[in-house]
Amino acid sequence: MRGQLAISHETIYRHVRLDRRLGGQLWRELRIVAKFGRKRRGSASTRGRQSGKRHISERPTHIEQRQEFGHWEGDTVIGADQRHSVLTLVERKTGYVLIRKLAARTKKQTSQPLLVAIRKLRGWFKTITLDNGTEFHGFQEVEQSFRGLKFYFATPYHSWERGTNENTNGLIRQYLPKGACMSGVTQRECDEIARSLNSRPRKRLNYQTPLEAIQGS
Template sequence: MMYHQLTVLERYTISKLRKAGLPVAEMARILGCHRSTIYREYHRNSVQIGRCLTYCPSKAQERRNGRLRRSRRGPHHDQGQYARVVSLLRQQWSPEQIAGTLAQQGEFRISFQTIYRHVRRDWRAGGKLYLELRQRYKRRKRHYGLEKRGRLQGKRMIDERPASVETRQEVGHWEGDTVAGASTDKHCIVTLVERATGYTLIGKLHCRTTKALNRKVLELIRRSGLPFLSITYDNGTEFHGHAAMEEASGATIYFAHPHHPWERGTNENTNGLIRQYLPKGESMSGVAQRHCNAIAHRLNTRPRKRYGFRSPEQQLFG
C-alpha cells in the first residue's frame, strides 16, 4: 500500500468514524490506509482537554501544518526532473496528481509539497509558473453569523442518512450544490458528485430557482443512466423543491447542516476544481451545457490520489 499523508477531509472522516464507534481496522479500510497510520495520527495529534486526550481534526491539521513549516530539506531533484513536473503542470495536473503518478510509473519520487515550493521559488524570481496551478489558496473565515437563507421545515438532515453511505462502498450516493459566477448574474451551474467514485455531473442553469434546478438535475440523472440512491444537498433555497425531486427521481434527499461544508467534502473539493475553468466573479452567461460536459469530462478522466491515481471514470466503469 502506497504511503500518503492524511488530508483535511480524511481527518474529519476519522473523527466522524471514531464518534460512530468504528474500530481502527475498519476505519483504515474505509480510508484506504494502514491502521498504523490512524494510530500514529492519534498519538501525534490528540490534544489534552481537562484530564482526557481527545482527537480534534482542525487541531490535528494545525499541528501537521506547523511541522511542515518547520521542516527544512535540501534539493534532491535535478533540472530535468523539474522540467518534467512543469510539463505536467501545464497539462493542468495538480501537484498531488503529478507526484503520485510519477512515483507510480517509476520515473522518480517527488512530494507535492516540493512541487509547490518549486512554484513559489519561481514566483519569487518573477516567473509565471503559479498561473498553471488550478486553485489559488486563501485564508478563509471560520466564524459565522445567523443563518440568513430561507428555512425549510421537514427536510431530512444528514444525521438521518444511513451510516453505510459514509463508507463509500456503494455507488449511487451523491452530493450536490450550485456554483455561482458574478454576484449580479443569475446564470450558474449545478454540480453532482458521486461519493464512492468522485464521478462528476455538471448542468447549466439560467437562473437559480427551485423549478429550474429540479428540471436540470432530472435531466442529468436521466442522461447519465447512473444509479441515484441519495443526494446530500447544501441549504440553499434552490433545493427547497426536494420533495418533488424525490418523487421524480426516486433518490432520497438529505441536507448538510448550515455552515458545515466538510459534510459535503467531496462536492466542495470538486467545486474548487471547477473554479479553474469558471473563475469566481466572472459571468456564466456565455457558458453552455456543452462547456459543462467538457469540464466534467476533464475532471472525470484525471488521476486522483485517493483512488491510487486512477480516474473517477476508471473507478466507475472499470
C-alpha cells in the same frame, strides 16, 4: 517522518461530526468555523429552512466510507453577478462529476436539470446530499419521481460535510474562476469541463480516472 500515522481530513471530520452528535465541542476547534462568525443574511438555524428535509445526521453512516456506488453530493457554483450559476453533482466513491448550466438559480430552474440528470442515468442515484440553498427546495418533487431516491441536507455553512463536492468545485473553479461572469457559459462548455475532470487520474482512486472508476462500479 517514517512510521508516522497519516489520517485523512475525511476521517477527522467524521470523528468531529460524531462527537458533535454526542454533544461534544470538538467542532468549535476547527479553523473553518471562524468563517461562520461573520454576519450573514440568515443564521445557520434559519438558512434554507424547509419542512421535510432530512439532515445529514440521518444519512446511513456507511455512506461516509465511500465503499458503495450511487451516493452523490450537490451544490451550485455561482458567477460574479450572483444570478448565473451551474449545478454540480459528484458521486462520492468515484469522484465522477456532472455539471449542468442553470437558466436561473431558482427552485424550478434547479429541479429540472436534476430530474434530467437522474432520468438520464437511472440507477446511478441512491442518495444526494445537498447544500441548504433555497434553489434546492424542489427536492421533494424530484425525490417522488424516482423510487428509492433520498435527499439529505448538510448543516448550513458546514461545507466540510460535503467534502467531495467542495473539492470538486475547487477544480471547477480552474475553468470558471471566482469573480467571472457565467452568463455566457453554455451547456456544451459545462460538458467539456466535466469530461476533462472525469478524465483526470486521482491518487485516491489509485490513479484511475473517475470515468474508469465509474465504469468498474
